[in-house]
Amino acid sequence: MSTKVNLVALGGVRENGKNMYAIEVDDQIFVVDFGLKYPDNELLGIDIVIPDLTYLEENVDRVSGIFLTHGHADAIGALPYFVAEHPVPVFGSELTVELAKIVTKSDPRAKKFNDFHVINDRSVIDFGDVKVSFFKTTHSIPGSLGIDIETPVGQIVYTGDFKFDQSATANYQTDYARLAHIGENKVLALLADSANAENFQQSASEHAIYDYIDETFRYHTGRIIVAGVANNIARIQQVLTAAAENNRRVVLTGQDVEKIVKTAIKLGYINVPSDDLFAKTKELKELAPEQTVILETGRMGEPLKSLQRMATNRHRMIHIHEGDLVFLTTTPSHAMETNVAKTKDMIYRAGGEVKAISDDLKSSGHANKADLQLMFNLLHPQYVLPVQGEYRQLAAAAEHAHEVGIPFENIFISGLGDIISYDQGKMNAAGHVDAGNTMIDGIGVGDIGNIVLRDRKMLAEDGIFVAVVTIDRKKKKIVSKPKITSRGFVYMKTSRDLLSDSGDLVATTVQKNLDNKEFDWGHLKQDVRDELSHFLFDQTKRRPVILPVIMEVNQNSTKRQ
Structure with missing residues (x-):
């Protein structure tokens, strides 16, 4: 019986973030990465977005393990929402596992989960006909590993996030010999990081980026507020080193960055150049501006909202003022450009100034064209599935x-849930599984759908319009005149005629329903909505959310009481 292999992208294709791929070999499922993504501006009120886990939950008895490539949120952030109910084993490097533990323990539902297994680039895990091994890659966090799944019909290789940097330090170096060795045997399919595939230029080396940070620290005479991602360990190390070199002390703001930095220090992945480098927030008033670096990563590693609060004096500890430099050390995604521009404007209004590494250097933790083609030439894959990126x-x-x-017929640009199947010596598209977005809002998981988001969008754009009416259904009359209330739609004091006409329209509509022999509460409310919607759109060209509130009293029984 020939081995059948299915490759299913449950996240991470035709989007940024949310990386999750199921590799099925006969009856076993190997899940590589388990990430989330941060919502774009249209997902009003949503905190994070994770993949739809339905397919894995329905087939959990076949899941042999979850294999993590690195410790960023786009690779580990969705773990708590699965392992809380389905405690399958999780594998990753030492730092990746420690960061994954932080993520799971921060969620009350998953804090008891502890089926973690630390592996390294020399580990080989035997699952019978399938062996899983790993290889070192270069990314912005140490302990990054690619994954090699060896099957009877060839190897399935997943690069994870990677780039090639010849000057990378020991904890970040790629194992080129191991890649070449993998390529000497049959690589059936390669799932390749494509997040930076549009870039034809060579990304700046980490040495060049450090020199840029050091120069910024040396020549700015005021406070420096460094905005970055909490688990970009390489960048945090550069900031700490540059601060020590320029006689500055570092204040960490936020629990996320403190936990991550302490974990990385404990494991030896961050070197603290001096004993008194870190200062507490209460020491800020005592530090001279030229001696201060504030490292801000924001909640869940997203610094922009924190910077906006600093610029508008709403941050609990830090306020941006004249002479402050906000130093953006992470390249934002295209989806965040509008938000970045808005944040910069707020900082300048507060008297600060902004400098971004991305303005002067091409910086990325992902493979450019040359890196990708080198990976292809090292591994010689028969089939290629670009992953981790928009279309x-x-x-x-x-x-x-x-x-x-590699011929185009051997390259598959799959969508979410598409099954790419290898059977009888040929790889083809072979159906679809349920896949998509699960939105997390507060403690709610998946309870926010398109209808709720549509209502939130309408409320944000056109506000709400409430009509309250009291009726006596037995006497078929309106007891009190309709009361109209509006929020976020029109300014009530200057729109009295509109509100008065709306009240008359509601009264007429309600009376028609009362006079109807076949009275129905549902029809009554829908008629009020429809009539008001048409009227308000004709008058204002806006469509607020209309909320009719119909109350019933029985006047005879009231008198008896």
Whole structure:
């Protein structure tokens, strides 16, 4: 009986973040990465977005393990929402596992989960006909590993986030020999990081980035507020080193960055250059501006909202003022550009100034065109699945693969839930499984759908319009005149005629329903909504959320009482 392999992207394709891929070998499922993504501006009120876990939950008895490539949120952030109910084993490098533990223990539902297994680039895990091994890659966090799943029909290789940097330090170096060794045997399919595939330029080396940070610290005479991602360990190390070199002390703001930095220090992945480098927030008033660096990563590693609070004096500890430099050390995604521009404007209004590494250096933790093509040439994959990127990025990676000799018919740009199946010596598209977004809002998981988001969008754009009426259904009359209330729609004091006409329309509509022999509460409320909606749109060209409130009294029984 021939081995059947299915490759299913449950997240991470045609989008940024939320990486999760199911590799099925006969009756076993190997899940690589388990990430989340941060919502774009249209997802009003949503905290994070995770993949739809339905397929894995329905097949949990077949899941042999979850294999994590690195400790960023786009690779580990969705873990608590699955392992709380389905305690399958989780594998990752030492730092990746420690960061994954922080993520799971922060969620009350998953804090008891502890089936973690630390592996390294020399580990081989035997699952019978399948063996899983790992190889070192270069990314912005140490302990990053690619994954090699060896099956009877060839190897399935997942790069995880990677780039090639010849000057990378020991904890970040790629194992080129191991990659070449994998490529000597049959690589059936390669799932390749495509997040930076559109970039044809060489990214700046980490040495060049450190020099840029050091120069910024040396020549700015005021406070420096460094905005970055909490688990970008490479950047945090550069900030700490540059601060020590320039006689500055570092204040960490936020529990996320403190936990991550302490964990990385404990494991030896961050070197603290001096004993008195860190200062507490209560020492800020005593520190001279030229001696101060504030490292701000924000809640869940997202610094922009924190910077906005600093600029508008709503942050609990830090307020931006004249002479402050806000130093953006992480390249924002295209989806965040509007928010970044808004944040910069707020900082300048507060008297600060902004400097961003991305303005002067091409910086990325992901493979550019040359890196991808080198990976293709090292591994010689028969089939390529570009992953980790929006469609245009996946398409760019496909072009790069074709340029090194891989035919287009062997390159699959899959969508969420698409099954790419290898059977009888050929790989083809073979159906679809349920996949999509599960939105997390507060403690709610998946209880926010398109209808709720539509209502939130309408409330944000056109406000709410409330009509309250009291009726006596037995006497078929309106007891009190309709009362109209509006929030976020029109200014009530200057719109009295509109509100008065709306009240008359509501009264007429309600009376018609009362006079109807077949009275129905549902029809009554829907008629009020429809009539008001048409009227308000004709008058204002806006569509507020309309909320009719109909109350019933029995006047005879009231008198008797």
